[in-house]
Amino acid sequence: MNARRRSDDRTATIMQAALDLALEAGYAKLSMEAVAARAGVGKDTIYRRWPSKALLFLDAVLSSRTTGLEHPYTDDIMADLREVMHRAVDLLARPPWGPLYRDLIGEAQHSPEVAAALIERFIRPQTADTLARLKAAQEQGQLAPDVDLDLAFEILSGPLYYRLLITHEPLTPAYLDRVLQAVFAGMGPRS
Template identity: 75%
Template sequence: MSDSRASRHDNRTEAIMRAALDLALELGYAKLSIEAVATRAGVGKHTVYRRWSSRGLLFLDAVLSLNTEGLSHPNTGDVVADLRETMTRAVKLLARPPWGPLYQALIGEAQHDPEVAAALNRRFIEPQTADTLARLKAAKEQGELAPDFDLDLAFDVLSGPLYYRLLITQQPITHDYIDRVLQAVFAGMSPRPKTSY
């Protein structure tokens, strides 16, 4: 076949990413070396460097290759229920290995490497945001949300607390926690509908 060349190429690429994920889980991302990845994958270091210019970008590809399809939003007509469903699914992935520690390490790396941060946003955060935004927009058009509902802020306010728990306090994210966030955001936290604010 004419693509056996490409096929061989892809096989190595996958082997390298798999080795990177294995080692990241065994040693932690901090102790992950390209040298070890190459050895584990049965590959020369050049073969790694030919594909990725930095450890961070390799790790990004590796983590995102664990594809998370199934994070798209259902539309049952009840926007809050749909959001809870999506958030629950996301949290189930993050709750335990392999995704949790890997995603956490990836965001950690993004704080040190602007290239990783940019790529993570473009390839993962933005699509996910757009998806949520579309679902919220539909809800607004169907009168489920107020006309002045702050669409652009919604994703931040919903995800922010989850990321805060994952990255800062590093407490477990439970179903109850998701419910309370939804409660706070959609029912409001103030006793007075019209605060002095």
């Protein structure tokens, strides 16, 4: 096995150990020492890759599952958004990713470095994909030409984060359908 492959394997083992420990004890109790022991490596090995527990956790969470949230392009913007929102809710509504993502957002509130990395690596790409899909729908006449697409994105995202982070009410397909119906009532083409 070459050195690069061994390093990649070790990195994956460390990130999996961090995820497992965070799920078992919570992010607040996660420590570099515990991760090193679980992964069977020295703390120096971890600190060479990640200068802090927060950045290790960020990499571990974002490496665990962030694909599959790209928008399809059909002739039905609402169906396309519904499909992606349902996949996102499926990911966020249950373990392991939901609790880990909530912890990551919590850490981002205290760490500008984590917040910037989370925005750059996850939030911004998801936002760009959704805005591109909304723009295409607007150009096809599926949305009113004067709809503020940035605001529409925020209105679509807000209810998910509200339930995920504030009320902890269930994120269900039926709830998403209600959100989409409400938003699209104001965004559709005007006669």
